[in-house]
């Protein structure tokens with residue numbers, strides 16, 4: 385809330401670290417939050433400046449919505465620029481607006497409905513591997529499996545059958561580094577950036593061949609080649625399309641994988657929630673088509689995903705930088721200041737959430753409007769996630785297929801620690817034993 389006397393500085397943490405760049409950032413911030421509350425500063429030695437953290441929904445609203453034009457993307461994005469060039473997750477101003485307008489229709493429900501075959505096939509392949517493991521009584525590495533399945537989905541949606549041509553060209557899955565390498569360091573950035581040459585050749589080939597998809601499903605390479613700016617009638621250059629494609633891969637893969645990894649972890653620890661989920665899934669007939677419309681009738685399953693995203697939001701910190709000075713939390717924030725909001729803490733704010741640490745999907749049955757700004761796994765305002773409906777559809781379809789067939793039990797009860805860097809992941813892979821349900 386903006387206070388009339390906006391002169392004092394917010395309390396400063398006695399710890400110094402680069403928020404979001406050190407793997408223990410979240411653990412440290414838990415301690416600082418308990419001590420200093422909604423608004424504080426942390427000195428970031430790597431950045432030679434203070435990071436200001438705000439976790440109150442009033443400040444979230446000001447940063448993301450009511451005064452969003454006063455904020456640029458900030459330090460969290462400086463790090464991923466190397467991967468994503470000028471794709472919409474890092475671009476700003478008029479260029480961002482143009483790209484977003486051209487891309488928005490490609491995430492329309494009508495388009496997503498046509499992509500259901502890709503999601504269903506990737507799930508069928510995952511379940512076929514699980515069936516083999518179950519027959520041998522072998523556990524599954526759920527963290528890896530969710531990563532591989534969601535990667536297959538996003539790559540097929542983007543490249544269609546050209547994915548096979550690219551694999552043939554390189555002799556392997558050229559995108560395997562996304563699941564095989566967990567570090568998101570400079571080495572990864574270098575390897576990933578090299579993929580852009582391969583993607584560029586795919587885009588150029590497609591343009592030369594009339595821009596149509598190569599398979600029977602629509603795909604993003606074609607949709608982006610055919611997208612036109614409604615004012616100028618112009619399309620995107622190959623370079624721009626390559627940046628948007630790498631953006632969709634990075635933004636859409638690990639986030640969705642992380643949502644599903646945490647969902648399985650939570651379900652395995654909460655048998656009553658799992659039983660309610662099973663009851664809902666089992667009520668759908670076996671032959672029900674996994675269409676977007678049918679999956680959206682799974683209200684409890686949706687609430688399970690919402691609640692997993694509340695407790696473990698993959699994008700656990702959102703970074704912005706002030707353009708002009710602003711007033712947040714009653715403090716004057718100078719121009720050019722790094723400002724962080726953390727959905728992780730907003731989602732546990734004691735003023736807005738009862739029993740905030742508990743996994744209770746039922747809480748979303750009584751969702752109210754005001755909750756919107758205390759619940760932001762997909763952010764809010766102009767830069768709100770373009771892939772929200774898609775990732776929820778992926779989650780629902782996966783639960784429909786996999787949780788109907790198997791119960792998953794953790795192989796051991798060892799504690800799971802956070803790795804909170806660009807995304808909130810589990811530090812170790814989670815292994816699960818499969819119990820067939822049918």
Ligand code: HEM
Pocket residue numbers: 472473474484538631632633635636637639640643697698699702703760761762763764766767768769770771772774775
């Ligand atoms: C559970 C899965 C996902 C989560 C939790 C998530 C979360 C987010 C968040 C928090 C933002 C906003 C960042 C900010 O305001 O700075 C965002 C933006 C974005 N997301 Fe997602 N996302 C998910 C899935 C996806 C998928 C599947 C795609 C596409 C295939 C996608 C594409 C994007 C893009 C392109 C943006 C940038 C939007 C813009 O700035 O205009 N995301 N996402």
